[in-house]
Amino acid sequence: MKDMIMETGIQLFGEKGFKETSIQDLMDELKVTKGTFYYYYKSKEELLKDIHLQYINRLVQHQESIINDESLNCEQKLYQIIYSLIHDIKKEGLTAKVFFREMRHLSDENLDVIVSKRDKFRLNIQSIVEEGIVADEFRSDLPADIVTFGILGIANWSYFWFQPDGEKTDEQVSKIFHEILVQGMNGPKNS
DSSP, rough: OOHHHHHHHHHHHHHTTTTTTTHHHHHHHHTTOOOHHHHHSSSSSHHHHHHHHHHHHHHHHHHHHHOOTTTTTTTHHHHHHHHHHHHEEEEEHHHHHHHHGGGSSOOOOHHHHHHHHHHHHHHHHHHHHHHHTTTSSOOSSOOHHHHHHHHHHHHHHHGOOTTTSSSSSSHHHHHHHHHHHHHHHHHHHHH
């Protein structure tokens, strides 16, 4: 039942928004009583926090499996991470939308937990960029932190517009993003 509450929360928070969705809306959708909700969650915010944690934990875990793949160079790791973010839109698009849009409704205490994990995801990408600079795969004149924010901005915004069943596939979009980013990072080097 807890998983069903979370799935329903994702659906309603994604469609209506967190503030506009009541606990009663969740229970009406599930056709259960409020007591069922309170058995699993103390509050609607706790449900939102769990949605955020499940999403970011899964992302970090998958990202770290890519990072730890010694058969990939930095450019390939970067592509795999971009592709995984775009590929997941079909399955996780609504969850990502809730993650990015509804984070502002978390209390400072809950937000701190999510932000630390989000920062880990960002810093993992930054470490790939930095490693790629040292390995001479990427330009050394571009600040790794700004490049990382650019990568995340491009990939994360896709959740709002990319249609998995649209004209371009997830692989095509990922290759376009990768080409833009890597060609930009592989351009002329300033020593």
